[in-house]
Structures are given as C-alpha cells and as structure tokens.
Amino acid sequence: MSLDAHVMVHRDGFALDLALVAASGEVVAVLGPNGAGKTTALHAIAGLVPLEGGHVRVSGAAWDADGRHLPAPSRHTGMVAADHLLFPHLSALENAAFGPRSRGATRQAARERGRAELSALGIGDLAQRRPRELSHGQAQRVALARALATDPEVLLLDEPLSALDPASRPETRATLGHRLRDFGGVTVLVTHDPLDALTLADRLVFVDEGAVVQEGTPAEVVARPRDRYVAHVVGLNLYAGTASDATTVSTAGGPVVTAGHDHRGPSWVAFSPAAVALYRSRPDGSPRNTWPLTVAALELAGQTARVRCTGPLDLTAEITAASVASLRLHPGEPVWASVKASEVSAYPA
Incomplete structure (x- = not known):
C-alpha cells in the first residue's frame, strides 16, 4: 500500500498546500501550531x-484526482480522534466489531476480527x-x-493520545x-507532542500557516532543525544568521562562535538548552559565547x-532545580x- 497526497484546500481565507507521501507500513507524523491545517489535511x-x-492516490487508485472524488464512506480509511x-x-x-460489520462482514466474522484487535492492543480481557x-x-x-479492525489502507490519527492522563x-x-509496527497500511498521525512523533513516526512533516516548513526522518530533524517552531518541538535553541568565517555565525542578536564549520x-546555528550555563554575574574567563x-x-x-531568557539573544536554558534555588532566579x-x-x-540554511 502507498499514499500519494497533495492536499490543496482554501477555507475562510486560509490556504493549505501540503504534500504527503508514504509507503506500506510507514507512519508519517504531521506537526504544527494550532491553525496550521493539520486536521484539515x-x-x-x-x-x-x-x-x-x-x-489523493492510495496504492495507485485515485481517491481525488482528475475530476474524480471518491465519497468518504467508500474510502478505506480508519480514523481515531x-x-x-x-x-x-x-x-x-x-464497538470493535462495528467497523467490519458496517463494511459487510458477518456478525461472527466481525466479532472475531474485533476480538483479535482488542487482544493485539492488550485489552482482550475487557471485551465485555x-x-x-x-x-x-x-x-x-x-x-x-475499531479503526484497525476494518483493515484500512490509510489509518488517520488526530491527536489520539492528547486527552489521556499522564499515567x-x-x-x-x-x-x-x-x-x-505490524500494520501494513499507511498511518498519518497528527500530534502536538514531540515524544509521540519521535517515538511513533518514521517521518516528520512540520506545517505552519498551511505550508510545509520542514520534513525528514526524526534523526534528520533533531540534528538540523530549520524553523523556530521545529526547534522548539525538538528542544533546541535555533537562530538564523550568516557564517562569515570558519568559527563565527553572525545573528540578529550578535555573533555566535562555534568549534568550526x-x-x-x-x-543556522543551534545549541541545546542543557548546554547553557546561567550566572548571577559575568562568568570568569570571559567565555566567547556570553550574553547579559x-x-x-x-x-x-x-x-x-527550563528557564526562558530574553535579551540580545533570546534562549532557553535547562538547569537543575537546585541551581534555580541557589541562583534565586x-x-x-x-x-x-x-x-x-x-x-x-552550525549548518547551511
């Protein structure tokens, strides 16, 4: 199975232009701020x-293409909100048997399929x-x-874990x-949670204001974010600038020195919040990257x-609770x- 989608939608002055491609067994996570167009996609x-x-083409079949529009009930999708x-x-x-039953399975076959999915999800003992x-x-x-029991070609998950308690x-x-991992179809996951995306998805697609701002594997995105929202999601401080020599990137907040590039x-220049040290007075030794x-x-x-600071270079620092107390922040x-x-x-923009 495969998904080849180019979603172009205009609604109330909002334009969504999003391409999604995935192969059999792949999970694609779509992330972005509220109003970015994720659920619309x-x-x-x-x-x-x-x-x-x-x-929208699935396994080569046109669901939306060349004037053809396959009605929603005829699309082999499963959706969970x-x-x-x-x-x-x-x-x-x-409940689990309802999906296959609504697609024409006999009552016995639907119950067997539903029971198998409940067991696969670790709740077979709660069937009644x-x-x-x-x-x-x-x-x-x-x-x-219920969604998986229909054996969908495309599984659509819209913030499926967001309403769950932390436990x-x-x-x-x-x-x-x-x-x-055992599902042979394509999964499209919409989430705000970076942990959901990083642990469940094979590919991440970041959307803002209806357009893709970055996409790639989790490892690629974490290593080199190219958008401030993306950097926030993966937990990095990120700045745009110009590499003027082999060790310096000039940003709007001043020069940032690297070990070499x-x-x-x-x-782009990036560093982890955990790499930031905070002091009450200018540190001794005058480190090359130092900001009031x-x-x-x-x-x-x-x-x-996590301490968010503003100044010449806005940044987030990650320090211990004991340090917060000792610095009286x-x-x-x-x-x-x-x-x-x-x-x-530092890496090319």
Whole structure:
C-alpha cells in the first residue's frame, strides 16, 4: 500500500498546500501550531473536505484526482480522534466489531476480527465492558481497535493520545507503537507532542500557516532543525544568521562562535538548552559565547527547570532545580548566560 497526497484546500481565507507521501507500513507524523491545517489535511484524505487542487492516490487508485472524488464512506480509511467516541450502549467487543460489520462482514466474522484487535492492543480481557467501565486509556485503545479492525489502507490519527492522563499515556503510546509496527497500511498521525512523533513516526512533516516548513526522518530533524517552531518541538535553541568565517555565525542578536564549520553564507546555528550555563554575574574567563539576559519565565519538571531568557539573544536554558534555588532566579531577574563553542552546531540554511 502507498499514499500519494497533495492536499490543496482554501477555507475562510486560509490556504493549505501540503504534500504527503508514504509507503506500506510507514507512519508519517504531521506537526504544527494550532491553525496550521493539520486536521484539515486528515479530513481531506478521508474525503470529508473537498480538494480545490492536488490529488489523493492510495496504492495507485485515485481517491481525488482528475475530476474524480471518491465519497468518504467508500474510502478505506480508519480514523481515531482525541475523543474515543465509543457507542456507550455497546461493549468494547461490539464497538470493535462495528467497523467490519458496517463494511459487510458477518456478525461472527466481525466479532472475531474485533476480538483479535482488542487482544493485539492488550485489552482482550475487557471485551465485555461498556465504555463507562473503562479508563480513558482503555477506551482509546478500543477506538483504535475499531479503526484497525476494518483493515484500512490509510489509518488517520488526530491527536489520539492528547486527552489521556499522564499515567496512562506512556502505556497507551507503547501499545500503539507496537501495533503500528505490524500494520501494513499507511498511518498519518497528527500530534502536538514531540515524544509521540519521535517515538511513533518514521517521518516528520512540520506545517505552519498551511505550508510545509520542514520534513525528514526524526534523526534528520533533531540534528538540523530549520524553523523556530521545529526547534522548539525538538528542544533546541535555533537562530538564523550568516557564517562569515570558519568559527563565527553572525545573528540578529550578535555573533555566535562555534568549534568550526566548513560553510559560508546563510546559516543556522543551534545549541541545546542543557548546554547553557546561567550566572548571577559575568562568568570568569570571559567565555566567547556570553550574553547579559533577563529571566522571562521558569518551568519546573521534577528536578529539572527550563528557564526562558530574553535579551540580545533570546534562549532557553535547562538547569537543575537546585541551581534555580541557589541562583534565586525569578522572572525579571538579570542573569548572564554562556555556551561553550564546542556545544554549538552550525549548518547551511
């Protein structure tokens, strides 16, 4: 199976122009800020939103192309949204069997197919429970079973894990990843969560304002982000600039020194928040990458804090909670930040 889609849609002054290509067994994650067009793309592939240009072809068959529009009920897709939308009066098994039953399978065959999917997703023992008797994570796996039981050519997942609580999300993510590895169709996953994308997807496509800003494998994107939103998602500080010599990239916030690079001209320069050291006064030794900044915000997660700073070069630092306490950091506090040249990477824009 394969997906070749070029989704062109105009809605209320918004234009979406998105190309997605995937082969059998591949998971493509589409990421972007709210309003970027991610869900619209899924609905267009499903046939719920008409194309104004482009095409949707699955395994060589035209779903949308050359004036042909295959109605949504005739498209072999499965869709799962953040809300599981299970039928409350049906058991988990009957919910899972609904998909194949609606496509013409006999009652017995549909129940056997639904039971197999529930077992594959680790909830076979919950087959007789009603949705109200399931946790949110269990109910979402039933919704996945219902979609997968139809053996879709294209599985469309719209933020499938976003409504789960922190306790059930990792387990459901792991179960979904295991099941998708055995799925022979194409999966298109829309998510805001970088962990979902990095652990589930073979390819990442970042969309902003209706257009692709970067795409590639997770390893490629993490190593060389080319957009500020992409850098935020993968957790890096990123700046545009010009490589004027073998060690310096000139940015709007001033020069950034690297350990060395072999290109000149338009460039990206990046470094990890964990590479940033914060001080209350200018550090001794005058590191080459040193900036006076102001603390704008702090976020604490366990024993780690992310400190967002503004100044000549806006950046995010990742330090220990103990360091926050010892430095007595709070919004509005002046600080000095430094980054070793060896921690900075630069690459052509």
